Amino acid sequence: MHYLLCMFFSNLHMVKIINLIMEIISVLVVLGLLSTKGAECRRARILDSFQYSAMSCRVHSASLTDYGGVGDGQTLNTKAFQSAIDHLSQFASDGGAQLFVPPGRWLTGSFNLTSHFTLFLHRDAVLLASQDVSQWPVIEPLPSYGRGRDTAGGRYVSLIFGTNLTDVVITGDNGTIDGQGALWWQKFHKGQLKYTRPYLIEIMFSDQVQISNLMLVNSPSWNVHPVYSSNVLVQGITIIAPVTSPNTDGINPDSSTNVRIEDCYIVSGDDCVAVKSGWDEYGIAFGMPTKGLVIRRLTCISPDSAVIALGSEMSGGIEDVRAEDILAINSESGVRIKTAVGRGGYVKDVYVRGMTMKTMKWAFWMTGNYGSHPDNKYDPNALPVINGINYRDMVAENVTMAARLEGIAGDQFTGICISNVTIGLAHKAKKVPWTCSDIEGITSGVTPAPCALLPDQAPQGLTSCAFPTDSLPIDTVQLQTCSYAMKYL
Numbered sequence: 001m002h003y004l005l006c007m008f009f010s011n012l013h014m015v016k017i018i019n020l021i022m023e024i025i026s027v028l029v030v031l032g033l034l035s036t037k038g039a040e041c042r043r044a045r046i047l048d049s050f051q052y053s054a055m056s057c058r059v060h061s062a063s064l065t066d067y068g069g070v071g072d073g074q075t076l077n078t079k080a081f082q083s084a085i086d087h088l089s090q091f092a093s094d095g096g097a098q099l100f101v102p103p104g105r106w107l108t109g110s111f112n113l114t115s116h117f118t119l120f121l122h123r124d125a126v127l128l129a130s131q132d133v134s135q136w137p138v139i140e141p142l143p144s145y146g147r148g149r150d151t152a153g154g155r156y157v158s159l160i161f162g163t164n165l166t167d168v169v170i171t172g173d174n175g176t177i178d179g180q181g182a183l184w185w186q187k188f189h190k191g192q193l194k195y196t197r198p199y200l201i202e203i204m205f206s207d208q209v210q211i212s213n214l215m216l217v218n219s220p221s222w223n224v225h226p227v228y229s230s231n232v233l234v235q236g237i238t239i240i241a242p243v244t245s246p247n248t249d250g251i252n253p254d255s256s257t258n259v260r261i262e263d264c265y266i267v268s269g270d271d272c273v274a275v276k277s278g279w280d281e282y283g284i285a286f287g288m289p290t291k292g293l294v295i296r297r298l299t300c301i302s303p304d305s306a307v308i309a310l311g312s313e314m315s316g317g318i319e320d321v322r323a324e325d326i327l328a329i330n331s332e333s334g335v336r337i338k339t340a341v342g343r344g345g346y347v348k349d350v351y352v353r354g355m356t357m358k359t360m361k362w363a364f365w366m367t368g369n370y371g372s373h374p375d376n377k378y379d380p381n382a383l384p385v386i387n388g389i390n391y392r393d394m395v396a397e398n399v400t401m402a403a404r405l406e407g408i409a410g411d412q413f414t415g416i417c418i419s420n421v422t423i424g425l426a427h428k429a430k431k432v433p434w435t436c437s438d439i440e441g442i443t444s445g446v447t448p449a450p451c452a453l454l455p456d457q458a459p460q461g462l463t464s465c466a467f468p469t470d471s472l473p474i475d476t477v478q479l480q481t482c483s484y485a486m487k488y489l
Contacts, residue, residue: 049485054169055210055233057482058118059095062088063102071104073128078109078135089114096167100484101125101175109135110198113162113170120484121175121214129159129179129200129220138195142227144255144278144286144316147374148196149221149247150188155196158225165206174238176215177201181245184220188246197221197247204228212236221247223268227254228288231474234261243303245269250300252276255288255316260474262296271309271336272300275318277345280378283315284344290316292472295323302331308352312338312370314384315345322468326355333365334396337386340370341408342378346385348415351467357396363423364391368408368438386413389441390465397424402448407438416441416454417465423447 062084063069069080081099088097096116103124109132113119121127130136136156141147148155159179162168177200184197200216202225203209209226212235216223223239226232234251241248250266253259254276266272277283277290300307307328310318328334334357337347357363366386386407402423407413416439425433425448436451443454444462 049483050173051481051483052120052171052173052213053479054118054171054482055208055477055479056096056116056118056167056169057480058098058116060088060091060097061100061484062097063100064106065102069106071102071106071125073105073107075107076109076130076135077106078111078130081108081111085111085114085117088117092116098484101127101172108159110137110157110159110161113160113165113168115166115168117167118169118171118482119160121172121177123173123175125172125175127159127175127177129177131180131183136198141196144283144288145313145374146279146282150193150196153195156198158199158202160201162206163204165203165209167208168203168206169210170201170214171210171212172214174213174215176217178217179219181218181220181241181248185245199223199225201225202227203232207231209233210235214238215240217241218245219248222249222252224251225254226256226259228256230257231477232256232259233474233477234259235263237264239264239266239268241268243267243269243301249274253290253293255286256290258292258472258474259290260294260472260477261298262294265299267301269304270302271305272298272302272307272331274309275321276311276313277316277318279313279374280315280342280344280382282374283313284382286316288316289319291319292474293321294472294474295321295326297325299327299329300331301329304332306333306336306365307331308334309336309338310347310350312340312343312372314339314347315343317345318347319349320472321350322472323352324354324467326352328355328357328360330359331357332360333362334360334394335364335391337366337389337413338370339368339384339386340372341368341380342373342382343384344379344382346387347389348385349388351390353391353393353467355394357394357399359398360396361400362402362404363394363396363399363421364403364405364418366405366407366413366439368406368411368413383408383411388415389413390417390467391421392419392465392467394421396422398426399423399429400426401430401435402433403435403450405434405436405439405451409438411438413439414441417443418446418450418454419444419462419465421446
């Protein structure tokens with residue numbers, strides 16, 4: 001090549017320039033080979049990178065393929081995930097680590113996360129939950145429940161699980177986690193479960209948790225379950241399951257403090273957001289409330305359940321819930337409070353505003369007759385306290401019944417306030433749009449006219465129910481721009 005160039009350029013000056021260029025190219029090639037640090041030279045290494053938002057960025061990075069992961073949809077990757085996470089845990093005190101799941105279909109059983117760690121799914125990555133039951137270890141029931149939700153014994157550990165963690169991020173570029181739940185739904189319907197079904201993501205006894213920008217489909221049961229945790233951000237999650245699938249709740253903050261759920265789209269066979277804090281005597285004894293919860297910009301479809309449910313397991317207490325800018329479509333109820341004699345605990349200081357409801361059975365539902373006890377050891381004198389429930393600035397259309405509000409005889413639900421709410425009834429709506437018993441409260445600017453137990457206060461000057469003007473600590477969390485460099489041979 002050099003000779004041909006020299007023949008083409010007869011000018012000596014041009015020849016010298018070409019010699020210089022060839023020398024520079026040779027040096028660059030040598031330097032390039034040295035920079036691969038011993039990598040095979042059969043193919044050049046191509047670098048790509050991306051950025052994402054997270055509570056914390058990491059100093060160290062690795063790909064699942066570095067630990068033998070195979071994304072063919074058939075090879076089991078449980079050991080690859082756990083080996084990667086166990087290895088990366090050594091960097092917890094040295095800037096933390098992130099594990100990248102590249103494009104592919106990654107079959108896996110349950111695996112445990114570590115602290116100061118990020119799990120990131122590429123947009124074309126799909127985690128496939130193994131349908132081999134042996135890949136799901138059995139763990140003890142939650143102490144605030146005393147037993148599993150499906151059976152009296154223990155429970156299968158969640159697909160992605162972590163306990164006693166600090167600073168953990170599960171995120172992606174809308175990568176997918178597929179629970180392949182049909183097997184579990186069939187076992188549930190046929191009464192073949194030995195233990196309670198697994199969830200997709202469960203984080204216990206942890207602080208600083210982020211779950212964001214993922215698609216969760218076909219969970220065996222609940223999808224996202226932060227429990228006994230604090231400072232939790234759930235953001236940009238899409239959850240999809242057949243509306244007939246059993247107990248596929250979307251997001252269940254449980255005995256947790258300072259939680260923010262926002263910008264999520266949920267289609268499920270159960271409540272889209274179910275707020276919990278323990279079950280009867282076990283929840284009372286454990287005594288850990290869910291407190292300081294923000295829910296905003298949620299879209300929900302759930303024909304047989306609620307958009308936002310408080311309870312029924314609320315024995316540790318639920319306090320200071322703030323929900324706004326919610327869209328409910330074809331759901332059983334917009335906001336539902338579920339409790340029973342024997343629950344104890346409380347639901348208080350609940351604020352909901354800016355909800356739009358389309359095709360609902362009830363806009364509002366409260367019941368003190370939910371039942372469903374873990375065993376017969378509950379205290380019949382443990383009565384729940386329901387107080388300070390505020391709904392405002394809502395509109396609904398095609399609703400079968402405006403509200404069904406049923407407290408407990410001798411234990412009224414008090415402090416209910418509903419204002420600026422217009423409910424358009426369906427063509428075949430119930431003749432009586434409101435049913436009320438054992439409740440106390442007030443209304444203003446509500447259509448159709450509420451029951452007598454909720455008298456209109458507009459003539460006395462009430463214009464709107466309360467909604468807090470302060471911010472919770474979770475609202476002050478600032479996300480950072482983090483990066484990852486993908487390497488392909």
